Amino acid sequence: MWNRSGTMAARNYLNRRLSDGVRRVGFRKWYERELLSSHAHMLLALLCTIALMGSMEAFGGGTLAEKFLDIVFFVVSGAIGLWALRRYLYLLMHAEEVANQAVCPQCQEYGRFTVASEDRRSDQVTVCCRKCQHQWTIDA
Numbered sequence: 001m002w003n004r005s006g007t008m009a010a011r012n013y014l015n016r017r018l019s020d021g022v023r024r025v026g027f028r029k030w031y032e033r034e035l036l037s038s039h040a041h042m043l044l045a046l047l048c049t050i051a052l053m054g055s056m057e058a059f060g061g062g063t064l065a066e067k068f069l070d071i072v073f074f075v076v077s078g079a080i081g082l083w084a085l086r087r088y089l090y091l092l093m094h095a096e097e098v099a100n101q102a103v104c105p106q107c108q109e110y111g112r113f114t115v116a117s118e119d120r121r122s123d124q125v126t127v128c129c130r131k132c133q134h135q136w137t138i139d140a
């Protein structure tokens with residue numbers, strides 16, 4: 001796996017920030033959306049695999065130009081497939097990682113908190129329990 005400071009880290013502009021998500025729709029919805037998005041990428045990776053197999057099969061016949069197009073198609077499908085697979089795993093693991101920290105340490109309430117403050121550089125979000133007002137930090 002890659003580490004969190006790598007290219008797939010939270011700095012990726014595609015990533016929705018936990019703090020923004022919690023402010024806008026609440027943690028549970030944010031979590032749900034991250035999982036949905038993760039599964040959409042899994043589906044894309046699957047489609048790319050099918051495309052890869054298709055272009056391999058098509059490679060057998062055809063003219064030189066068609067073979068060349070097959071190779072281009074193969075490389076593009078492979079690249080998109082790999083990207084989608086990485087994205088799928090990242091989104092899934094990140095959502096789980098955050099969910100593991102979403103329980104209030106004081107009253108054990110799950111996923112019911114508001115954003116108290118955030119450090120955008122370290123991606124640490126200080127959250128406040130809606131039930132008991134206890135504050136703790138989530139590594140997002």
Ligand SMILES: [Zn+2]
Binds near residue numbers: 107108133
């Ligand atoms: Zn609490």
